Amino acid sequence: MSLSNLIKNWSSLRVKRPYEDQYKDKDYKWAMVIDLDACTGCNACTTACYAENNLPVVGREAFSKGQAMHWIRIERYWGEGEEMKGRFPDRGAQFLPMLCQQCESAPCEVVCPVGATHHTPDGLNSQVYNRCIGSRYCSANCPYKVRYFNWWQYPERAWPNPLELQLNPDVTVRSKGVMEKCTFCVQRLTEAKGRARTEGRRVADGEVVTACAQACPTSAITFGNLADDKSQVARTWERQQIKLASDRQEKDENLRGYRILEDLRTYPSIVYMERVRDSEA
């Protein structure tokens, strides 16, 4: 029976993403826009993510070994070349919130031996903790290095009583040996989709946002449904002339939108808006 299932669904096991405009026929394709000119690097999103997604605090020792579990991290770069010619970073620092790019053609998905990370119909790169055996191949193949592995049995140490009362019951607490990553707060999306389905409609724009987008004091993060033409995210993508299924955007020069490491053909779902600096200042 399962063998016939395998043969019947053989084509679905083959990776064909990104379909050209595949998501257009669907109700949902979750995507994000991050405005780097608005991002101040304040780390509110990071903490919101810890709160929403039951991320363990790993402590100084583990952090020093590179075992931190921040699904969204704020990177701070100093300028290169012209900008750093002088003694000081004259144009300030460069902050980059880096989270899972929810690639439409995710390098992590193809290499997972057990299919623990796979693509959902609404365009998420999901992680099935129950299925994960912890080979970490996905992490090795992730160009953005945004997958975080449970190196330790964090549930035993990260939430001493009564801190565990804070844990979000909608989100699994991960045990040692599994990979985890940003889910675009899938628990919120699922809830919103269920609610909308009950009411016989599509999730409205702004009805559901990720924890990071909700917290961000400067509203630098916009989250929404790319399949909904009227959503802010879809309109921004369109205005910025970013096509999901393209690895090299042909766009006007003064548009700020871009995707990171796009030439690797990962087809990320996150568009960043270039940081702006007043060169006259």
Next chain:
Amino acid sequence: MIHTTDESDIEIERRFVPKAKDINEDIAWAQINKDVLRSMERPRLMYWVIFLASLALFSVGVYCEVYQYRNGLGAADLENPQVWGLYIATFIFWIGMSHSGTLLSAILHIMHADWRKPIYRFAEAMTTFSLMTAGLFVLVHLGRVWQFYYVVAYPNERWTWPNFNSPLVWDATAIGTYLTSSIVFLYFGMIPDLAICRDNAKGFRKKFYWFLSAGWQGTDRQWANFRVAYMTLACFLIPLAVSVHSIVASDFAVSQQPGWHITSFPPYFVAGALYSGCAAIITLFIILRYVFRFEAYMTMPILDKTCRLTFAIAMVWTYLNLIEYASAWYGNDEYAKQALIFRATGTYAPYWWAMNFLGSIVPFVLVFKSLRNHLPTMMVVSLLLNVGMWLERFMIITPTLAHGYYPWTWTGDWWPNWVQIGIVAGSFGWFSMLFMLFCKIFPAVSMYEVKEMVYHRFMASKARA
């Protein structure tokens, strides 16, 4: 260190083997049986030294693994992005080691190179055991080893399958097939010898060999079928061996990391595998020759031939290695170029240069005939070659993970900790423990094939005369 309880038994040691001959064709068939069977009973003291040392090393590995299992992989100081550490590097190393047996027993068999006959049995055993060791690393590196069977495609009520796109599934399949086949091949080729053991053993051992020899009588019909079956297996095994390491190479070549995404990886890996396997044969050749007093069978001319083969493969490897560098250097892939420069100049540069020196320069020692025939030198050189080959695998994993696409997550000074080193050391203990047990329980030199060889040589020399 010589175990001198029975002088008459070790007379063989002093017997002179003509330099130019692979084997003394005057040697009596009964003597062959006697010599090989004796090796299974009373090896030199060194055997026990090696065996106990292996057991100790293995225990260290077991301790480290238990510690890691209980605490999580963080105990091994693995981190993002150094997710694999020594485990996968050593996994490739052991997969590589497994290629020598197939080379000697299958490839040289169908090419009728009969000098392989006294040494192929232990090489084949080496194949099996190094595959078993490699398989251990697949398990050791898993975060949830208790769920390892998810990788296997088995029918289940949930209709879940492994991801057939993943090279790791190819790996699991290929290694599983190769391991099964090489065990069958090893066992199959041993049946006539097991019958000899059966005929000479007493008590429990007799029952054991009686069972294993599967009713071998040595009839013409049995020999005829045996030859066909053995040849068929050999032909089956060769593509398997090549595919296994090509697939291991695909783990990397198929991925996107700069420094891994290289089309020349499969042949490069196969060459490296044969290379380290041959070097290991030289090492074990010298050890077995001494420990089991096989001087009459594992002769210097055979060692000489093995060394020449090793040198040839070393040059193939060097060539493919240079291709890897050149394709990164001349390619338009800036990321791959940076990764290469990092290997040559970054944190791990000393090891990278050491690997190139040991892998490409040291084999030139094998060019000199006098050195080829000097056992201590060969022992050292063969070990050095394998150190070089292990470093090659370390260089594939660690610097690449340290210097991927994303600069923010580069690592500056990541080094494996005691848990990883302990488990790697344990794997060497596990391998040599199994190998030493094998040589004690089963004939490490193929008696019937040596007899054939002696017979052919005798006929040939008679014809010349």
Next chain:
Amino acid sequence: MSNSNIDRRDFLRVLGISGAAATLAGCGNTSIESGAELVESYVQPEDFVVPGVGVFYASTCTQCGSGCGIMGRVREGRLLKLEGNPKSGISGGKICGLGQAGVQVHYNPDRLTTPMMREGETLKPVSWDKAMAVLTARLGSSSALSGDQIAVLTGEISGHQKVLLGLLLESFNSTNHVVYDALSPTIGRAACKAVLGVEQPVLQIDKARLILSFGNDFLGAGPSPVHMAAQYARFRKAPRGTLIQIEPRMTLTGANADRWYAIIPGTEGVFALGLAHSLLQHQEYAHAVSADIAEALKQYDKDTVSEITGVHADALSHIAGMLWERSPNLVLSGPAAEGHAHGFDNAAAILLLNLILDNRGKTLQGQASHPFPQLTPITGSTGALTRLNQAVTAGKCQALVVIGSNPVFTAPTFVPFANNLSKVPFKVAFVTQLDETARQCDLVLPLLSPMEDFGTHVAGYQPAGVDLMIQQPLMERLYPETRGLGDILLDLLKQRKPDAYKAFPDYYAYIKTAVTKAKPVFRTTSSDDNFWEDALRNGVLHLDGPPAALETHAAAVKVDKPRSVVTDVHYPFYFVPSVKADLRDGRHANLPWLQESPDPLTTIVWDSWVEIHPTTAAEMQIREGDILEVQSATGSVMAKAYLFPGIQPDTVSMPLGQGHTAYGRYADGMGVNTFKIFDPVFDEHTGELALYATRVIIKKTGEHANVVKDEGPTALQQGRKLVVTMAADQAQLAKEISRVTQ
């Protein structure tokens, strides 16, 4: 809901907070297994509890004084997460990391769960009856204390808690409410008062086309960072404003500047006067200042200024030119400019620029007048602590009540408050968690967490109109042996003046009465109960009000001969402390999320460090991770070096707030306490401690340790195009789709 007899217990039921059994359900039912509690079926849940559905309740964040409205997500009686309250004008539905971590105050494993009383050297748990008996014996009806014999030491405090404290003190004929804030804005406020006539003007950041900020970290540890961040976001939309930051060490705001200038610490005023001089060249600005000031300003020519400040002379003319071109603009002074012996003068000089540029009423306004001045916050200062310390030293203080303040940790070494505490016969602390000060007290009472208690709050910074923020419990109390501050104060007051307070069975009744009494001010026609329920539901009572007008006192600006900073041969480095937006003065160092939240600029976690410019480090052969001893005239601390390009080369910087010794598992032993190396330098005008005026010497210890940070071995993008930057004149922001609108 309109039942007027609703009591606190029913109220909690109405809030959806069921019994403790439901609180614990789903998270390890050991108490149920042991029979201590009954299993309660979800089939018959408490009213308003829908299993599996999170409900949001409005409250107010008390992590800092900004008074942001928050929403607590409650499920099955458990508080899970805090979000911003969209109805709050201050937070606008947004929340910062510090605010998020409020739940960890509540769930902190190191919470104090029973009263503690001193027995010899240690504190021992006692029952509430015993504790209250001790407390009332000292401060109850029989207490003979009066006047200066009693003192209450708090941090910044507002609302009805402040009122009750005042009333309690009043019953002792005392006004000794000492408000201590280690990072006090006193100097800047005094300067604003002197120049603009108000202590805290409202900054219209979004209306400015150019912001020139002298070390004002409004995006980081400012007075209302969430609100400022929203303003900043609008400021960056079309037409995009430009931010220029001048400071000795790059703050988070500096990191977001279009142009960042390093300046020698303490010379900000000189630079501002140089700009003033330059601006006065324009005719239309000439009338802004009197002739003698204009005359005095002539000494501030750009070369002199450049020499004193270390900023290039061209930069001065360039900035002056931009200020002239881009109007309205906004010039801000910040703690880095104010924390000096002449800090007041610096701030006044900086504010003078706003007068010259005529930003009054455009980007700077006064706050709307507050209808309840008794609820507005008292701002703390170090001076207040110094005076208390003198009283304590003199043996005048017989009883000391400490609430929300930790002077033993934050007081500099020359205010030996910790040693003097023993001279106070009775010290009582009200805390949620034991800290360094509470451990020295005779009686420690465990408070409800801010997530369990009622309260009202008024922010010191009211951006638009007036908000009375309502704090309400988001869940049932975790520990039966904890009590609300208001309830304890009310109990004491009932002892002191039984007649006046007998109408209030508890603090809830008090605060409800108090808030509903305020109804007429909010001009609503709803009934008292509806008004109160709306207040709870919205978490905020808002009143529109016109912004107050600002005054102009250019004469308050002292224009002396340009003074350069005196260097000290023994202590050649300027010491600039950095205030992390989340740890602040260290009161939040016990929250693990904040400890693990990387410092935005260095990405260091769980530690203290010494920022040093790479060129200085190269001269001294210091590598990252070398352990340095930073020694001032008053003390020394040791921390790892971190090479940081955004700092003046002869300046070193260390973060404040780390180095706790008795503040729970997450704070203890992390880093060092940099409060203890401050030099006794005081602002000449206000007498307030100057935090940025310390001089230090750096010594290498020869030891080395890895810096625990998120950053890898490179902070460069290596040509990867991760963060791409576009020139402002190229970007067409006006055509972009934006949620943030004017």
